[in-house]
Amino acid sequence: MASRAAAETTSGRAPKSVKDHSIGTFPAPLVLPHDELNYDPDSEPQSTKGWLSEECRNKLSSAPRRNKLYVVQVPGIGFKADFMRHWVVPSGYDAVKVEGKAGLSPPSADHFVDYLTAFYHDMPVRLFPTPLTWTSWGSNTKSAMGCRSATLPKYIGLSHGDQCTRIRVRPAPDKAFPVQLNLDDILDTAISILPDDAYAMVLLVDHDIYESDDDDFCCGRAYGGSRVAVVQAARYNPILDEREGEKIDRSHMWPWSHCKTFVDDLCAVEDVKAKAAAKKQKELSKSGAMKAAIQAAATYKPTSAVQEVQALWFSRLARTVSHELGHCFALDHCVYYACNMQGTGSMREDVRQPPYLCPVCEAKVAHAIAGEMKSGREEEKTEWIKQRCEALRHFCERLGEKDMDSSMWHGLDGWLQERMIAL
Ligand SMILES: [Zn+2]
Ligand SMILES: [Zn+2]
Known part of the structure; x- marks a missing residue:
């Protein structure tokens, strides 16, 4: 926990008061059979400090x-x-x-x-x-x-x-x-x-x-x-979701991908023993932003079958577009939490990943935009994070008017609402 908190700071030291990122808000990455992290478990994590000194990083400037x-x-x-x-x-x-x-x-x-x-x-x-x-x-x-x-x-x-x-x-x-x-x-x-x-x-x-x-x-x-x-x-x-051997389980895309029974079933197929959820885990899953995301995702009602598929297509692409641009900010693949910057090894894994940035990746982008581009200090970065949540919520809401909303955006909106209360 302390090392993940240290990964969020530009100094690489854990802050005096460690921010408590509830696992109900920022769950650990899912590592299911055939997932990217499974193949590369030793990939070097990129902390915020490590990111700052990345040689290939293009610095944003106030000019x-x-x-x-x-x-x-x-x-x-x-x-x-x-x-x-x-x-x-x-x-x-x-x-x-x-x-x-x-x-x-x-x-x-x-x-x-x-x-x-x-x-x-x-x-x-x-x-x-x-x-x-x-x-x-x-x-x-x-x-x-x-x-x-x-x-x-x-x-x-x-x-x-x-x-x-x-x-x-x-x-x-x-x-x-x-x-x-x-x-x-x-x-x-x-x-x-x-x-x-x-x-x-x-x-x-x-x-x-x-x-x-x-x-x-x-x-x-x-x-x-x-x-x-x-x-x-x-x-x-x-x-393509129906393709033989590549079938995508639409009822377990994010945020439902974190549903424990689904994860256990996938592991059971591969003969991996699932751990029983710890008491604390169960307790936390009853509240927090992930719970809100799952509840909000369930409120999505497609206006037609075409709308559903069209909006689904957009939501998947949007996640990838922001992920790839994240690499242009010199962000590496994330191993700290479930995160939009996680690597992905298949389309099935792709749809299970969240549309939000974890606190480590968010700290990097906040430093680039609010810190370097806007010459802000720590308070300004914190303020920027709040404003960003608000901007994303407005975006999710506007999608409804354009008939482009999907369970993922509803879920994100619910997740953001809880997250903003915590902020
Ligand atoms: Zn990538
Ligand atoms: Zn991340």
């Missing part, structure tokens, strides 16, 4: 030259690359059925701007002014018309103004989508268009992406030192 966050909306599809349209449709679903029946389309970039404005409170967040466009690369337009791998183009082009970057293309190894695009090539484009006044930028893509020859796919990645991140929408499409 407004370089303090904006940019969101680049998904590239449009130029007429020469029209064949790319069906690459975003999961295999086995035809485009007409998906669009017609479910009415699904990836969430608009404006929602991410709104969300990040609250999540990175006080940072100016802007939509990237000039959209990118997919186009053909070289003379492969003709052969690219088909979608079978035999006729798949090797490359496509991603253009911005008069620049065009070559993007590698391959068939998806697990066949969830007809085609995947290379992440590193897209990151190169992002680096080449980074505005001078950007602190960081996230580029959204509709298509499935991959990073290396031996991965199946990659959901998103940040090059923190270079200030850029790329996040794909395709793999978060809730249509």
Whole structure:
């Protein structure tokens, strides 16, 4: 407990009066079979002090030259690359059925701007002014018309103004989508268009992406030192939740992921003996922000089946977008608590993680924004944390008006309400 408290301070020493983060508010990370922390239990934790001296960290400064966050909306599809349209449709679903029946389309970039404005409170967040466009690369337009791998183009082009970057293309190894695009090539484009006044930028893509020859796919990645991140929408499409072997249990996404019976059942399958909940744990689970989150999440009533899926899609992407931008603030994967900055090894693990930052990760972002950018001292950082909670609550409430609320946002709103009382 004391070492986690020390991880929150810039000095690395535990404060004289240790703040009591109730486990009812900040539970420990879930470590279930196949989860990321299971594979890498010795990964070095990054304390706030360690983060401060991270070499690749870009410091925010009070000069407004370089303090904006940019969101680049998904590239449009130029007429020469029209064949790319069906690459975003999961295999086995035809485009007409998906669009017609479910009415699904990836969430608009404006929602991410709104969300990040609250999540990175006080940072100016802007939509990237000039959209990118997919186009053909070289003379492969003709052969690219088909979608079978035999006729798949090797490359496509991603253009911005008069620049065009070559993007590698391959068939998806697990066949969830007809085609995947290379992440590193897209990151190169992002680096080449980074505005001078950007602190960081996230580029959204509709298509499935991959990073290396031996991965199946990659959901998103940040090059923190270079200030850029790329996040794909395709793999978060809730249509994929029913896939054989990848099935997502929608009744146990956050906040329900912390339900003890669910955790025990998963461990039982893997022959891990579950510990009986300690008396103190049981006591605490009757109150606190997690309890409030679970109660609030249950109040969500989708207005239609399409609304539910559309909002679910946005909530998953939003969590990833803020997570990847967290890496641009030089935040490492979090091992201290259940946290939005936890690493994740699968989509099933992803949906179990919370949308909030734990006290350690929050302390880092508070130092960057309220401390470095706004030249604030400790009191100002504490005040900023409160204001940030309020901004996120307003965001959650506004989502209802836009018909974009989901159980996760209801849960977060309930969690924040309790947290603010504690603050
Ligand atoms: Zn990460
Ligand atoms: Zn954390």
